Amino acid sequence: MNVPYPVIKPREGFADAYRAAIGGAFVALKDAVDELTFTVTRDGLVEACRTARDQFGYQQLMEIAAADYPERPERFEVNYHLLSVTENHRIRLKVTTDEETPVPSVTSLWPVAGWLEREVFDMYGVTFAGNSDLRRILTDYGFEGYPLRKDFPQTGYVELRYSEAEKRVIYEPVDLPQDFRNFDFQMPWEGAEYSLPGDEKAMPQAPGAPSPAPPPSAPKAAEKKPAAKKPAAKKPPT
DSSP states (O other), X not given: OOOSXXXXXXXXXXXXXXXXXXXXXXXXXXXXXXXXXXXXXXXXXXXXXHHHHHTTOOOEEEEEEEEEOTTSSSOEEEEEEEEETTTTEEEEXXXXXXXXXXXXXXXXXXXXXXXXXXXXXXXHOOOEETXXXXXXXXXXXXXXXXXXXXXXXXXXXXXXXXXXXXXXXXXXXXXXXXXXXOOOOSXXXXXXXXXXXXXXXXXXXXXXXXXXXXXXXXXXXXXXXOOOOOOOOOOOOO
């Protein structure tokens, strides 16, 4: 059967066994297209990851991804994608947090989490307690803001360009000049706000108004007169 998603063979009884193993760290479980997502508490995240690795064979941390929901009190979701090589199975662990509360780092379990947590920090501003090298990794030095937050402006706050005068790259506030752009969102049959050449012909005229003067005509080339016929030569008398 063809399906639009990777087929993952479910692990019978795993969900219940893992839920019992993590105890109070469990918050919720979602099963969609045979993919399991466990929502856990922030304080229980590290132990939940350790349990998944040591007791259930999820050896690899494949990715840490975040999502932003500004309308929620804890606007950020941080997702940990785990892979079991021996069982050929994947699960996802999820925690939520806000702009101020840090998430425990899992670098003690998977050193690769150092870079993955830095990416989430760089894009969303989520901090990770226990990460000893939490620096920006994708944006430039001195970058302001967090680009993947929903309230981050699409144009950013600053733009950079090479200054020929200073011989270096400089930062300036974003400036989007629109001098040569006139946006008209009216429908074509509603009429535009500007006039095009020839539109004056369609303007209604008051009764008795003079007709517009015709355009000047191009001068005609001078007509050539036919050449005069030469008289026929007379024959000499014989």
